[in-house]
Amino acid sequence: MAVMFVYATAGDADEAFRIGRAVVEARLAACANILPGMRSIYWWEGRVQDSTEAVLVLKTTEALLEALVERVKALHSYDCPCIEALPVVGGHPAFLDWVVQETQGSPAGETDGLLDGG
Secondary structure (H helix, E strand, O other): OOEEEEEEEEOOHHHHHHHHHHHHHOOOOOEEEEEEEEEEEEEEOOEEEEEEEEEEEEEEEHHHHHHHHHHHHHHOOOOOOOEEEEEOOOOOHHHHHHHHHHOOOOOOOOOOOOOOOO
16 A cells, blocks of 8 residues: 655644644544644745744555645634655655555444454
């Protein structure tokens, strides 16, 4: 299964944390990394903007990418959030296997109905 590296920006580290936590708990991503304090310069509404943002990096699978993008958009404060996905073409096989494994489980808080392993 193909692993994807998803780059997104958020208004601040708190928003990035809230989005990252939600998609990891839902198992749409195996991992979320937050890099606070990024400075961005970009065109928006006909003017060059200069703002501070946070970077959110998510690791997921190609099969979950569309659902992940939709969830990030739904949780995001921006009208047009930056969400970009890149295919992972190599890396540490055990880590890539972990990404696949962790995105196949039940969302946090859900159980399979078994108690005490029985």
